Amino acid sequence: MEKNMEREDIIKKLESDLSEIKTKNDLLQVKSMYLGKNGIVTSLSAKMKEIPNEEKKEYGKFLNEIKNEVEEKINLLLNSITERELNEKLLSEKIDITLPGRKIKTGSLHPMTRVTEEFEDLFVSMGYTVYSGPEVESDENCFQKLNIPKGHPARDSQDTFYLKDEFERFLLRSQTSTAQARAMEENKEKGPIRIVCPGKVYRRDEDATHSHQFMQIEGLVIDKNVSMADLKGTLELFCKKILGEKTKVRFRPSFFPFTEPSVEVDVTCFKCNGNGCSLCKQTGWIEVLGAGMVHPNVLEMGGYDSKVYQGFAFGTGIDRFAMFKYAIPDIRTIYGNDIRFLQEFDRKDVE
Template sequence: MKEEIIKIKESALEEISNTQDLKTLNDVRVKYLGKKGELTSVLRGMGALSAEERPVIGSLVNEVRAKIENALNEKEEKFKQAELQEKLEKETIDITLPGAKIKRGSKHPVNRVIEEIEDLFVSMGYDVVAGPELETDEFCFERLNLPKGHPARDMQDSFYITNEYLLRTQTSAVQARTMLANEEKSPIRMICAGKTYRREDDATHSHQFGQVEGLVIDKKERNVSLADLKGTLEIFVKKLIGKNCELRFRPSYFPFTEPSYEVDVSCFKCGGKGCSLCKQTGWIEVLGAGIVHPNVLKMNGYDPEKYGGFAFGTGLDRLAMFKYAIPDMRYLYANDIRFLNQFDRKDEE
C-alpha cells in the first residue's frame, strides 16, 4: 500500500508539473484529491489495515496530500500571475499621448497687477476701497486743492459730461471721498485701484487707463513721514517690479501733496546703464507721491495741526507692461483672444 501511495504521489506531481493551464490543473486536483480521487480511494482502503500500520499509512497519506496540495497551489499561483501579467500587458498604453484637458480661462494682466497690489497692502493693514468712475469736479479736483482755473488741471485734460460731472482723471478722487466719509476722523490706511480717463489717445496714452492710489492718515504724534513713505514704496516697488530695483525720489509738484515727489526706479531692462526703455537715463518714472497737503486735509474734515500722512499713486497699465514684458499699451485694451489666453496660469511668487 505504501508503494501505491508513493506511486500516486509521483504521478500526481508529474501531472501537475505537466499542466499548461488552470483548467487542466483543476482536473488534476479532482483526479487525485477529489471525493472520488485516487488518494481519497486509498484512504478508504485504510480500514483493512492493522492497528500498527494505520497511523503510519495515515501520516504518509497526509504527507503526500500536503505535498500534492502544495504543488497544486504553487502551480495555480504561477498561472494566476501569468494571467495577470498578460492582462497588464494588454492594458498598457502610450503615456506620452496628451491628457484630456479642461480649458482654463484667463485673468486680465491689469487685474492681476491690481490683485497683487491689493494683497500686498492688505497684508500691511490697508483697507481696499472703491469710488465712482463718474465723478464730480468737486471730488476729482476741488477737494484735492485744484480749484477751477488751476494751471495743473491742464495736466489732466478731462472728459466732462456736464460742467460738474466728469470721468475721473485720477483715483485720487477717492482720497477725498474716504476722508470725508470717515466721520470719526480716525486714522486711514487705504488702497484703491481702478479705471481712470483722460482726454488723450496715442501710442503711449490710452484714454482709459488704470491707476492705484494709497493714502495713510494718522495723528500727528505718530509722525507718518516722508521716510515712512519711502520705506512703504520701497516694499511696493520691490514686490511689483523686482528685488534689485533702486528707487529715486525726485522732488516734483502735485497740488494735493506738499512736499511732492516722482519716484523713479532703476531701469530693470538695462540695470541703469541706459537703454531705449529708460530713454538713456537709467531711470523709469513709476510713481507720484508726497505728504498730504494741509489744504486737502482741511477741505476733507481733518485738522492739519492734528493729522498728517502720505499719499501715492501709480499707473497700472505700465506696471502690467513691465511685469509681463508687454511691448505696447494698446494690447491691454484690444483683448485679442491669443493675447488673453497667455495669462492663464498662476503668477510666480
C-alpha cells in the first residue's frame, strides 16, 4: 500500500511537472529531476539495500515499473515537442515556390543543323556514308559530268554564280548533285556507292521562298541490282521517318538531265493529311524530292560500266523540310539569325 501510494504521488507530481513544460530544455531538466543521478526515481533504487531480502524481488519490480512509466511519459512529451519544434522550423523556412527558377540557359543548334542531323542519322543507320564535297566546284563536276553540257537549257533553271574570270569554269555549286560526279570519280575501285551529301548550294535568286544560299541533300546509290522500286522503298522509308508513319509517297514522271527515268516525289500533305488545304493548294500532295535512275551517261563519265552498274539518286532542299517541320513561312528568317529565332530551337524535337 505504502509503495503504491508512493508511486501514485510520484506520477502525479511528474504529470504536474510535465504540464508546465514548454521547451525541450525544460523537459530535459525534468527528466534529470526524476531519472538523473540524484533524481526522484534514482533515489528510490538507492533504498534497495534497506529492503529485506525476501522483498527485494518485489521492490525491484516496483522500481522497474515506476521507472518505465516515468520514462514513457517523458518520451511521449519529448516526441511531441520535437515534432512541434521541427514543424515550427519548417514553417519558418517556407519559400514562395511561384518565384521563377534560376535558369541554366543552354544554347541552341540552328534548325538547319537539326534537320540535317536528322537526315544524316537516318541514312547512316541504313549504311550510307555522309559525303561532303567542296562548295567551290568546277563546271565539269556541277554540270558537264551530270549530263548538262554547256548550252544545255537545263542550266537556265539554276542561275549559277561563277567565280570572277571563271565563266563556265569554276562556280559556287548550284546543286549537291555535284557529289555524284565526285563520289564516282573518287571511288577508284568503281564498286558500289552509298552516300548522302548535305550542304550549302548557291543560286542567283532571292524572295520569300528562295534564298541565294540554301541547303540541299543528295543521295546516291550505285550497285549492280538497284531499281526504281528500291528507290521508291528507300524514299518511302525516309518520308515516313521524317514526316510521320502515315505519309504516303507518290512518283510523278519528270525530267532531270542526270537521271533517266526521272521522277518528282510527292508526299501526302502533312498539314491536312492529304485532305486538301492551302499548303498543298487543295491537291493533298506536296512535292518534296526529285529522284531517278542515274543516267547511263553519268555513270560512264564517272568511270562506271553502265551495262554492269545501275544506280538511283535523289535530292531535296533541306530548307523546305525545315520550313515545313517548324512552320517557318519565310526562308529569309532562317538566314536572318535573330537570336530570338535561334533560341526557339533550344528544345528537343517531338519524336
